[in-house]
Amino acid sequence: MEKIENLLKDQFEQHEIYEEENEYKSVSFESNKLKEISIKQSKGFAVRAIKDSGLTFSSSSNYDLEKFNSNFLELSEYPTKTNIKFPKKNIQKNNVKIYSEDEFLLENNFFIDKLDRNIKEILKRFPEALCDAEFDLGKGNSFIKNSNGLSLQSKESGISFFISAQTINGNDMLNIYSYASSVKNIDDIFIDKLTKKLIENLSIAQNIKESPKKGCPVIFTPHGLYQTILSPLLVSFNGTNLSKNLSKLCNKENEKIFDKKITIKDNPLIDFSPSSRNFDGEGVSSQINTLIEKGKFISGLFDLKTANEYKCETTGSAVRSIHSNTFPSTSNLIMDGGDSHIDKMIAQIDEGILVDHLLGAGQGNELSGDFSANISLGYKIEKGKLVGRVKNTMISGNSFKALSNVDNISIENENVYGSLQLPFLQTSNVEISS
Numbered sequence: 001m002e003k004i005e006n007l008l009k010d011q012f013e014q015h016e017i018y019e020e021e022n023e024y025k026s027v028s029f030e031s032n033k034l035k036e037i038s039i040k041q042s043k044g045f046a047v048r049a050i051k052d053s054g055l056t057f058s059s060s061s062n063y064d065l066e067k068f069n070s071n072f073l074e075l076s077e078y079p080t081k082t083n084i085k086f087p088k089k090n091i092q093k094n095n096v097k098i099y100s101e102d103e104f105l106l107e108n109n110f111f112i113d114k115l116d117r118n119i120k121e122i123l124k125r126f127p128e129a130l131c132d133a134e135f136d137l138g139k140g141n142s143f144i145k146n147s148n149g150l151s152l153q154s155k156e157s158g159i160s161f162f163i164s165a166q167t168i169n170g171n172d173m174l175n176i177y178s179y180a181s182s183v184k185n186i187d188d189i190f191i192d193k194l195t196k197k198l199i200e201n202l203s204i205a206q207n208i209k210e211s212p213k214k215g216c217p218v219i220f221t222p223h224g225l226y227q228t229i230l231s232p233l234l235v236s237f238n239g240t241n242l243s244k245n246l247s248k249l250c251n252k253e254n255e256k257i258f259d260k261k262i263t264i265k266d267n268p269l270i271d272f273s274p275s276s277r278n279f280d281g282e283g284v285s286s287q288i289n290t291l292i293e294k295g296k297f298i299s300g301l302f303d304l305k306t307a308n309e310y311k312c313e314t315t316g317s318a319v320r321s322i323h324s325n326t327f328p329s330t331s332n333l334i335m336d337g338g339d340s341h342i343d344k345m346i347a348q349i350d351e352g353i354l355v356d357h358l359l360g361a362g363q364g365n366e367l368s369g370d371f372s373a374n375i376s377l378g379y380k381i382e383k384g385k386l387v388g389r390v391k392n393t394m395i396s397g398n399s400f401k402a403l404s405n406v407d408n409i410s411i412e413n414e415n416v417y418g419s420l421q422l423p424f425l426q427t428s429n430v431e432i433s434s
Contacts, residue, residue, distance in 0.1 A: 172208070
C-alpha cells in the first residue's frame with residue numbers, strides 16, 4: 001500500500017486507507033436435506049482523500065496499485081463537497097469482546113448434526129413440513145490508517161443460526177422461522193429453545209381465525225415491533241436524513257415526542273454481539289448513544305460527514321464496507337422494558353391480535369413514519385388466550401403516533417436479528433383491516 005500512500009501524501013491534504021480480509025463458511029439444509037457446505041474468502045481496500053474541501057472515494061479488490069492510483073486521480077476531478085477532518089490518533093479505551101475462533105475449529109459434521117437434529121424435532125410434530133436451516137460463520141481482520149496519525153486494527157467474528165418450517169394445507173401456505181447470531185458459538189440449549197418455540201407457534205397457527213374488528217388492542221412481538229414500527233422510525237434518526245432536513249426530528253432535541261415509557265439506546269459495547277465494535281468505520285471510539293429518553297428525542301446517529309453538516313459531534317456511528325463510503329447506522333438497538341409480563345398483557349385482552357411477522361414491510365412514507373403491510377404471521381387473542389392465526393389482514397399506521405401513547409410494555413425482551421433487544425409492546429394507535 002506504500003505506492004498509494006505516497007500518491008495521497010503528494011496530492012491531497014488528508015487521506016485515509018481502509019483494508020479488510022474476510023473468510024466465510026456456510027452449512028445449509030433445504031427442504032429437510034443437506035444442501036451445501038461452502039467456504040469463500042474476500043480481500044480489498046478503500047481510500048478516501050480530501051483536497052480543497054472535496055472528498056474522493058474509491059475501492060478495489062484488485063491490488064494493481066498503479067492502475068488504482070491512476071483511476072483515483074481521475075475520480076478526484078469529481079469530488080464530494082465536505083469539511084470533515086479525519087480523527088487523530090487517540091487511545092482506544094474500549095475492549096469489547098468481538099472475536100472468537102472456537103466455532104471455526106469445529107468440524108463440519110458438528111453443524112450438520114445440529115441442523116439435522118433440530119429439523120427432525122420439527123418433523124416429529126409436523127411430518128409434512130419442509131424445513132430449511134443454516135449456520136453461517138464469518139471472521140475477518142480490518143485495518144484503518146489516516147494522515148492524522150490514526151492507525152487501528154480490528155479482529156472480528158460472528159456466527160448465525162437460522163431455521164424455518166413451511167406447511168401447506170390446500171391453498172394455505174405458512175412459513176415460520178427463528179434466527180439467532182453471536183460472536184461465539186451459540187449454545188445448544190438456546191437453539192433447542194428457538195426450535196421448541198417455532199413448533200409451538202406452528203401448532204397455534206394451524207387454527208385459522210377470523211380477524212378482529214377495527215380498533216382492537218394490538219400487541220407487537222419484539223420481531224413485529226421492529227418490522228412494523230421501529231424500522232420506519234429509525235429512518236428519522238439517521239444522520240443522513242437529519243443533516244438534509246428530511247427527518248421529522250430535525251432540531252427537536254430534548255422535545256417530548258413519544259410516550260414517557262419509551263427509552264431507546266444504541267449500544268455498540270456489548271460483549272459477543274456481532275454488531276458491537278470498539279471503534280466505528282472512521283476510527284472514532286464507540287460510545288453508547290441515547291436516542292430517546294423517557295419519551296424525549298435526545299440524538300440521532302452521525303458519522304463525520306453528517307455530523308459536520310448538522311453542526312454537531314459525530315456519535316461514532318459510521319459503518320462501511322469495502323465497496324461503500326461510510327454512512328451512519330445502528331449497532332445494538334436496546335429498548336427498555338416495562339412493568340407488565342407478556343402473559344398478563346395477553347390475559348387482559350378480550351379480543352385482539354398479536355403481530356409477529358409482516359409481508360411487504362416498509363411500504364408507505366418512511367420519512368414521515370408511515371407504514372402499511374400485510375400480516376404474514378399474526379395470532380388472534382380471544383378471552384386472554386392465543387387461539388389461532390389470522391389471514392388476509394393488513395396493519396397500517398404511523399410510527400410516531402403509535403409510540404406517542406403506549407398502553408403496555410413487557411418486562412420480558414427478546415433478541416431480534418442478533419442486534420436488537422426489544423420488549424413486547426401494546427398500542428391502540430394502529431389500524432387493522434381485513
